[in-house]
Amino acid sequence: MVEQFQAPKGTHDVLPVESYRWQQLVASFAQVMGGAGYGLVQSPMFEDIGVFQRLGEGTEVVRKEMYDFYDKGERHLALRPEGTASVVRAFNQHRPTVPWKVWYVTPCFRYEEPQAGRFRQHHQVGAEALGSADPDLDAELIATQHDFYQRLGLKSVSLRLNSMGSANDRRAYTEHLAAWLGQRLDDLDPQDHPNASEHPLRVLDSKRERSRRIIAQAPHITDFLSDEARAHFERVQAGLDALGVAYELDTRLVRGLDYYTHSTWEFASAALSGAQNAVGGGGRYDGLAESLGGKPASGVGFGAGIERILLAADAEQALDTDGGAVEVFVVDVCGGSAGRDITFELRRNGISADRAFDGRSMKAQMKVADRSGARVALLVGTDELAADTVTLRYLRSGEPQVTLLRSGLVEQLAPLLARA
RNA sequence: CGGGCCGUAGCUCAGUCUGGUUAGAGCGCCGGGUUGUGGUCCCGGAGGUCGGGGGUUCAAGUCCCCUCGGUCCGCCCA
Numbered sequence: 038m039v040e041q042f043q044a045p046k047g048t049h050d051v052l053p054v055e056s057y058r059w060q061q062l063v064a065s066f067a068q069v070m071g072g073a074g075y076g077l078v079q080s081p082m083f084e085d086i087g088v089f090q091r092l093g094e095g096t097e098v099v100r101k102e103m104y105d106f107y108d109k110g111e112r113h114l115a116l117r118p119e120g121t122a123s124v125v126r127a128f129n130q131h132r133p134t135v136p137w138k139v140w141y142v143t144p145c146f147r148y149e150e151p152q153a154g155r156f157r158q159h160h161q162v163g164a165e166a167l168g169s170a171d172p173d174l175d176a177e178l179i180a181t182q183h184d185f186y187q188r189l190g191l192k193s194v195s196l197r198l199n200s201m202g203s204a205n206d207r208r209a210y211t212e213h214l215a216a217w218l219g220q221r222l223d224d225l226d227p228q229d230h231p232n233a234s235e236h237p238l239r240v241l242d243s244k245r246e247r248s249r250r251i252i253a254q255a256p257h258i259t260d261f262l263s264d265e266a267r268a269h270f271e272r273v274q275a276g277l278d279a280l281g282v283a284y285e286l287d288t289r290l291v292r293g294l295d296y297y298t299h300s301t302w303e304f305a306s307a308a309l310s311g312a313q314n315a316v317g318g319g320g321r322y323d324g325l326a327e328s329l330g331g332k333p334a335s336g337v338g339f340g341a342g343i344e345r346i347l348l349a350a351d352a353e354q355a356l357d358t359d360g361g362a363v364e365v366f367v368v369d370v371c372g373g374s375a376g377r378d379i380t381f382e383l384r385r386n387g388i389s390a391d392r393a394f395d396g397r398s399m400k401a402q403m404k405v406a407d408r409s410g411a412r413v414a415l416l417v418g419t420d421e422l423a424a425d426t427v428t429l430r431y432l433r434s435g436e437p438q439v440t441l442l443r444s445g446l447v448e449q450l451a452p453l454l455a456r457a
Numbered sequence: 458c459g460g461g462c463c464g465u466a467g468c469u470c471a472g473u474c475u476g477g478u479u480a481g482a483g484c485g486c487c488g489g490g491u492u493g494u495g496g497u498c499c500c501g502g503a504g505g506u507c508g509g510g511g512g513u514u515c516a517a518g519u520c521c522c523c524u525c526g527g528u529c530c531g532c533c534c535a
Binding site: 239343 | 458486487488493494495496497526527528529530531532533534535
């Protein structure tokens with residue numbers, strides 16, 4: 038017996054009918070972003086590992102979840118753990134005119150233990166605007182992301198917003214926080230001790246009960262904002278207010294990616310439970326382009342997890358799997374030649390059509406026709422073949438069946454389909 | 458990294474606690490009936506190394522040990 042292969046741990050196949058929801062989701066995203074002047078960017082799924090390492094020392098996905106490997110040329114590469122780094126690298130490499138507004142859809146890889154809504158390969162849609170520090174772009178991206186969820190019919194999604202200030206503000210706050218936490222180590226959960234000194238911002242994310250009690254009293258980043266950073270943040274909020282996007286300010290929101298400055302935000306779904314309730318998030322990143330070897334350039338963007346969104350959609354019964362069905366199903370019990378020819382005649386004239394294969398019985402073919410979702414079946418039996426006709430049978434209504442002439446089929450069919 | 462649960466028909470699962478005739482159901486597949494040769498209704502049939510290995514027993518899907526795989530929770534993230 039030969040080994041039976043299956044998808045690697047933490048990965049999954051997306052098959053019809055489920056994949057139809059993916060198509061809808063991605064199509065919606067393309068439409069929303071395209072309609073806002075964002076163009077599609079396709080970049081490699083793997084990069085020199087340095088591209089991702091520059092995302093920051095405190096970034097969990099970089100520290101311990103990187104899916105890295107050496108190629109035959111001894112290059113140290115890594116599969117992308119998130120979408121922004123490649124886009125910024127591409128921006129540095131090609132120097133497009135700014136603001137450069139792009140969107141993407143991509144798999145993301147993180148080597149970790151899989152769980153509900155958490156995979157080794159998951160998929161994200163996302164968008165970035167590079168080369169401009171205008172706070173209206175922060176607001177534009179947040180509002181567009183919001184509109185995207187709305188368009189999908191998600192009602193339980195809520196937005197939390199924070200500002201990390203400028204790089205200097207962030208640094209000053211981080212140092213202050215480290216010192217503050219250092220004096221209260223005994224009150225923190227022991228598991229958070231390493232982060233308290235190494236990555237103090239991560240501690241704000243802690244969900245451990247004991248730590249949370251202390252965190253509630255921690256100093257607020259917003260008290261460390263420079264006038265400029267404060268003005269930026271206020272403009273973003275004014276934008277969201279004007280655009281009717283509800284949000285909640287949360288000074289503890291730091292997010293897992295280390296590179297954020299100024300705006301940082303996260304959309305969570307109340308329909309998802311536990312630690313996997315984030316359906317997307319983003320922020321501004323002032324230093325990233327430079328740390329990737331480019332000229333200083335600001336940028337802002339977000340990512341949203343497709344699997345998470347679909348989990349939320351499940352819970353809310355949004356985004357159905359209906360649709361994707363052909364209009365016509367051709368049943369041929371006379372060898373399949375007529376079925377083959379009619380199917381293509383319809384398709385080439387813009388009518389979607391499918392047929393049965395393997396010379397199955399009329400009964401079996403009709404069952405397939407029924408399940409296919411097609412509205413009508415076209416039947417070719419010996420009678421029809423002899424008379425050069427085709428029988429049209431309605432599969433979704435009780436209307437009586439109709440005999441059509443084999444020639445000029447498309448012209449006869451079009452009006453019937455239009456009202457069926 | 459720590460912990461829970463699950464591997465039985467192509468698919469979704471029951472049966473395992475309390476070991477005992479030929480291991481079941483629904484869907485799918487094939488055939489028959491009804492039908493306008495013709496989906497939905499009815500009847501029948503095919504299909505199973507009970508994840509793998511070892512052990513206990515007169516007897517193991519069921520109990521014990523080992524092992525492989527999946528899944529979920531915590532931490533963190535999408």
